[in-house]
Amino acid sequence: MKWLSKLNPLRRKSAEAMTSRDLLEMIAAGAVAVSGVQVNSESALRHAPFFAGLKVLAEDAGKLPIKLYKERPDRGRDVAKDHKVHRLISRRPNDFMTASEFWEMCVAHVVLRGNFYAFKVMLGSEVEELLPLNPGSVKPKLRDDWSLWYDVTFANGKRDVLPASQIFHVRGLSLDGVRGLSALEYARETLGLGIAAERHGAKLFVNGANPGGALETEQTLTDEVFERVKTSWNEKHTGLENSHKVAILEGGLKWASVTMTNTDAQWLENRKHTDSQICGLLRVPPHKIAILDRSTNNNIEHQSLDYVNDGLMPHLNRIENRIRISLLNERDEEDHFAKFNVAALLRGDMKARSQFYKDMVFIGAYSPNDVLELEDRNPREGGDIYLTPSNMNINGRPANEN
Incomplete structure (x- = not known):
């Protein structure tokens, strides 16, 4: 896609040059919490519990395969392998990123900044490439006619105002429908308290693990x-x-x-409390970031399933919905849709999974080859038979023979 470089917005004349004040607003994305700690992207990511939780969500999204499907006229669906959007979302969104890296970045931006933006390189009415943008350099604005535009400052300092048709925008929880809520803004005090407690512990060891x-x-x-x-x-x-x-x-x-000692200040207890708040903020169970105080072999499996349904799925659904309405034209939007395959994350232990497969084959919902496909195994000859238990027959014969 080297020839697409001529469509890159960085090669065009900007609508308006970026001023020094605009540059300051873009790079100073952070504010001082009550604890006295400046909370911005860099300081938040240096806080181990927050970075661990963000990393869990981003990497889990990045490792899931995503495909574009086309609905059949009657029932079922097929992978739309020949569609350009399928290639973009599943293999190569641009010349320098894999699909896994792209969706990792997408979820990381949504968790940290509330929004993920990518410039759509268009060829006619089709999207040829997705170029990720710095969330701090994009300002969505809703005009009086209810049209959405984006004030974008590119990496080379050029500035342009682009319509929504040129921006792929995945937003997190929003109060105005335009901009997603940022963890740096709305969880600043929790992050600031955690960072302050972490720095307090580091200072303690600088002083030889003795109080001042x-x-x-x-x-x-x-x-x-x-x-x-x-x-x-x-x-x-x-x-x-x-x-x-x-x-x-x-x-x-x-x-x-x-000075008071760490015991007097209940330093460890405060850190545990803050870590729990961060887990709640990200909707990541504590054991995912190596907090195993209350985890057992029995409840970790259920916590992991809850995490997929309540923590990860909202991010995946946002991406899937945005792909459908932002990357597909109106004609394809009717019968095409994107879907992450979360089956691997939802699998239970081997015994429970084998019992589930047995039940599904027994009632005729799955064939042996369906089970092999779900287990990433090749089909076998004669494995496409769907069973019908004899106690489900009508007058001793299958329903389709009556």
């Missing part, structure tokens, strides 16, 4: 002596490598702790 304090004396120290004592103490007793060293105090100096 003061050197006291009844004498009056000259400026020269004060500076010498301060410098000597910091050099010999600050840092993890200096922990547990014996302190030698002179001139009547005494050590007095002036």
